[in-house]
Amino acid sequence: MNTTTIAVASGKGGTGKTTIATNLARVAEMQGFDVSYLDCDVEEPNGHIFLKPELEKTTSVFVPVPVVDEDKCITCGKCKEICQYSAIALLGKTVLTFPNLCHGCGGCVLVCPTGAITEAGREVGVIEEGIASGIKFVHGKLRIGEAMSPPLIREVRKKTTDGGLNIIDAPPGTSCPVIQSVRGADYVLLVTEPTPFGLNDLKLAVEMLRVLKLPFGVVVNRADVGNKAVFDYCDSESIEMLLQIPDDRRIAEAYSRGKLIIEALPEYTAAFELLLKGVTFAQPQS
Numbered sequence: 001m002n003t004t005t006i007a008v009a010s011g012k013g014g015t016g017k018t019t020i021a022t023n024l025a026r027v028a029e030m031q032g033f034d035v036s037y038l039d040c041d042v043e044e045p046n047g048h049i050f051l052k053p054e055l056e057k058t059t060s061v062f063v064p065v066p067v068v069d070e071d072k073c074i075t076c077g078k079c080k081e082i083c084q085y086s087a088i089a090l091l092g093k094t095v096l097t098f099p100n101l102c103h104g105c106g107g108c109v110l111v112c113p114t115g116a117i118t119e120a121g122r123e124v125g126v127i128e129e130g131i132a133s134g135i136k137f138v139h140g141k142l143r144i145g146e147a148m149s150p151p152l153i154r155e156v157r158k159k160t161t162d163g164g165l166n167i168i169d170a171p172p173g174t175s176c177p178v179i180q181s182v183r184g185a186d187y188v189l190l191v192t193e194p195t196p197f198g199l200n201d202l203k204l205a206v207e208m209l210r211v212l213k214l215p216f217g218v219v220v221n222r223a224d225v226g227n228k229a230v231f232d233y234c235d236s237e238s239i240e241m242l243l244q245i246p247d248d249r250r251i252a253e254a255y256s257r258g259k260l261i262i263e264a265l266p267e268y269t270a271a272f273e274l275l276l277k278g279v280t281f282a283q284p285q286s
């Protein structure tokens with residue numbers, strides 16, 4: 001059986017990324033795909049508002065952070081030197097650690113010549129799993145004030161279903177958390193708006209995906225507002241335009257009520273079916 005992973009990303013927040021990801025997941029489920037929706041937008045997951053899952057399981061996610069045994073430490077400074085994130089410092093004869101900055105790479109443990117460093121788990125967030133009317137639902141929730149989202153995203157990504165269609169809702173932007181979310185996807189859908197800001201962020205996202213060598217296409221939301229620059233750019237770069245969604249007031253209303261577009265406005269179902277066809281050649285499992 002084929003496993004297909006589609007990531008839905010956007011250069012910036014507020015472009016309708018979750019709207020696309022959740023409607024796509026529902027349409028795929030209606031067509032008989034074995035669908036998993038994985039919300040990697042762990043700072044602000046909101047796919048649950050639209051898919052309304054029954055959550056059944058919560059798991060904490062930890063990153064290993066160093067703990068220094070002062071009795072064994074000879075203050076050689078090797079741990080401080082190797083740490084790329086300034087998460088460990090030497091102040092006089094004392095080693096200070098800054099767990100919030102630590103990426104849990106384990107480098108300091110490896111270089112410590114006296115075995116003075118051990119590791120302790122620091123909780124960065126939780127993963128919640130459940131079922132949303134036939135869709136396997138997973139999201140990560142980063143602890144408030146926590147900056148270290150990639151380890152949590154990595155754990156959400158591990159929940160993909162073998163042999164199924166996995167839809168990843170990526171965080172906005174083009175930094176580490178996004179790369180962690182889209183890595184290994186079979187296709188990336190970039191959601192944008194036809195505005196100067198939309199175009200700017202789209203270009204950055206396209207650059208990122210080209211570096212990652214991932215196939216991608218574009219969905220333009222509120223396609224009839226703004227200007228033509230996004231369309232001209234996609235044309236000139238031969239970027240596939242998969243769907244254009246108009247600025248329909250009823251869509252905004254459905255969104256504000258936590259409704260999927262295809263539930264509130266079934267006339268849009270065919271458009272999402274076409275989008276699904278455009279991003280996967282996989283067949284439903286039933």
Ligand code: SF4
Binds near residue numbers: 064066083088102103
């Ligand atoms: S585990 Fe890595 S990131 Fe954390 S303090 Fe050690 S070297 Fe720095």
Ligand code: SF4
Binds near residue numbers: 078079116
């Ligand atoms: S590497 Fe080990 S011995 Fe050296 S300063 Fe760090 S904790 Fe102390």
